[in-house]
Every structure is written in C-alpha cells, then in structure tokens.
Amino acid sequence: MGTPETxxxxxxxxxxxxxxxxxxVSAMFVSxxxxxxxxxxxxxxxxxxxxxxxxxxxxxxxxxxxxxIDVQANYRQPLPRGWGALTAxxxxxxxQRKSSTPxxxxxxYDCAGLFGPTCNGSVxxxxxxxxxVTWEMPWRLQLSAQWRFIARACFDNNSPQIALxxxxxxxxxxxxxxxxxxxxxxxxxxxxxxxxxxxxxGVNNVLDKDPPFLPSVDINTAGSLNTLPAYDxxxxxxxxxxxxxx
Numbered sequence: 626m627g628t629p630e631t632x633x634x635x636x637x638x639x640x641x642x643x644x645x646x647x648x649x650v651s652a653m654f655v656s657x658x659x660x661x662x663x664x665x666x667x668x669x670x671x672x673x674x675x676x677x678x679x680x681x682x683x684x685x686x687x688x689x690x691x692x693x694i695d696v697q698a699n700y701r702q703p704l705p706r707g708w709g710a711l712t713a714x715x716x717x718x719x720x721q722r723k724s725s726t727p728x729x730x731x732x733x734y735d736c737a738g739l740f741g742p743t744c745n746g747s748v749x750x751x752x753x754x755x756x757x758v759t760w761e762m763p764w765r766l767q768l769s770a771q772w773r774f775i776a777r778a779c780f781d782n783n784s785p786q787i788a789l790x791x792x793x794x795x796x797x798x799x800x801x802x803x804x805x806x807x808x809x810x811x812x813x814x815x816x817x818x819x820x821x822x823x824x825x826x827g828v829n830n831v832l833d834k835d836p837p838f839l840p841s842v843d844i845n846t847a848g849s850l851n852t853l854p855a856y857d858x859x860x861x862x863x864x865x866x867x868x869x870x871x
Contacts, residue, residue, distance in 0.1 A: 644700050687727050693720040696754075709761045717754030727788075734781075734788035740804060740853065741781030742842070743792050748804065748853045750776040765817040769827075773809040775855060793842075804837045809857060825866040833861040 696717040703710045723744075726733040736744035738751045757771040780801050782793040791797065813827035836856035850858060 644698070687725070687729075687731075689725045690722060691720075691724075692722045693718060695719075707763060709763045712759045712761060713757070714759075715754060715756050717752065720749060720751050723749050732786075732788040734784075734786045736781065738776075738778055739781040739784060739789070740778045741789075741793060743789055744781045748775070748778045748855050750778050750855075752776040767815040769811075769813045769815075771811040771813070773811065775807040777803050777806045779803040801840065804839075807834070807837075807856060809834060821870045823868045825864075825868070827864055829862040829864075830857045830860060835860065 696715065696719070698713075698715040700713045701710055702712075720737045722735055723737045724733050724735040734743070736749045738749065740748040753775045755771060755773050757769055759767055759769040761767055780798060780803060781789045782791060783797055783802060784790055809829070810831045811827065811829045812831055814825070816824045818824060834857065836852040836858055839851050839853070841851050852858060
C-alpha cells in the first residue's frame with residue numbers, strides 16, 4: 626500500500642532529455658495480525674469435578690509493522706547525432722522498520738538490517754537497489770550494464786534488542802556477526818536484427834561472486850542450501866535467446 630508522491634512523466638519517444646522520479650512511501654501495517662487460536666471465538670469448555678463447566682477463551686494476538694521508502698528514477702540523455710542516447714534507471718528500497726510483536730504485552734523486536742531464525746530466516750537489508758545504464762545505439766542495438774546491491778545485515782542473535790539477544794545460541798557469536806555488502810554486475814545486449822527477429826544475450830553475475838555461506842540452523846532453511854535466496858546461488862550465468870515472429 627503506497628501511493629506515488631511525485632511523478633514527472635516524460636514525453637513518449639520525444640528524443641529529448643527527461644527525468645522521471647517516483648517516491649513510494651510504504652508506511653504500512655503489513656499485518657496488524659490478530660491470530661485467533663481455537664476460536665469460535667477461541668472458546669473451549671473445561672468440566673469441573675463437581676459439575677458444571679468453565680468457559681475459557683484462548684486468544685493469541687500479534688502485530689507486525691513494516692515501513693520504508695521505495696525509489697524509482699529514470700533518466701535519458703541524447704548523445705551527439707548518430708550516437709543514440711544513454712538511459713539510466715534506478716529501483717531502490719529503504720527499509721526503515723520491520724517490527725514484530727509475537728503476542729500482546731510481549732516485547733517487540735525490529736528486524737530491519739538483520740537476518741536470522743527469529744527474523745523469519747530471511748535477510749532484511751536496510752537498503753537495496755538495481756541501477757541499470759543502457760546505451761541505445763542507432764543501429765537497433767542496446768547494450769546494458771546493471772549494478773545490483775544488497776546492503777550488509779547483522780546476525781539477529783547478536784542484536785542488543787531484548788527479544789533477539791542470544792536467542793539462537795545463548796551467547797554472542799563472534800564468528801557469524803554479519804553478511805557484508807553484496808554487489809553484482811550484469812551485462813546484457815539486445816539486437817533487433819529485423820522487424821521479426823530479435824537476439825538477446827548477456828551475463829549475470831559477471832564476476833562469479835559466491836553467495837554468503839551460513840549455518841542452516843541460523844537461517845531456518847532445513848533441507849536447502851546454506852545461504853539465502855536474496856543472493857545469487859548459481860554464480861555466473863550466461864544466456865543467449867533468439868526470438869522470431871512470423
């Protein structure tokens with residue numbers, strides 16, 4: 626849930642320079658969750674030894690709040706005649722807060738900038754983005770380079786927050802302290818050979834960067850690889866595609 630605050634649209638196919646920026650403020654109650662356990666509204670009956678019964682209501686309530694800012698920006702700069710244009714696009718996300726309260730009166734904890742079992746076995750970087758620069762050549766050819774970035778995240782067990790501190794292993798872990806900043810470089814080309822034939826080729830993760838290696842008990846991924854899906858698992862990936870229409 627979020628609505629654009631500013632949006633400056635560029636004229637389509639005008640050939641002029643343009644800048645397009647969108648800020649999406651996501652201050653959303655991703656779930657102001659009410660978990661009703663054993664409800665008809667949670668009513669259970671327990672009989673008493675002397676006859677009669679006690680009506681017992683079991684209610685387990687929790688809440689979660691996620692807030693942040695999503696950024697989208699596009700820019701186009703025409704080059705001197707005969708050289709096409711350069712375009713740049715940025716898609717970024719800043720995570721301000723990702724807090725959870727397991728049940729009413731329980732201490733809340735904030736997983737922004739953290740990873741680990743208590744934080745749902747996932748990584749929650751405070752900033753991540755994709756920045757792509759493309760050379761639109763006049764010969765129906767486009768060359769692109771993309772920078773994918775994931776900011777560092779710390780082990781939730783080592784957080785000073787009361788609800789997180791030492792929850793996984795019972796003490797501060799001096800070895801698994803954080804996942805560092807991760808950057809990936811992707812290269813791509815798109816050639817429109819004719820009106821009916823297109824060729825795409827590229828290399829993702831050009832530098833063949835390995836994902837972070839993490840103990841499975843610290844990421845809640847039993848039976849899967851010792852890493853998190855936010856990172857490239859297969860390393861360098863090369864692709865070539867041909868599209869023909871008739």
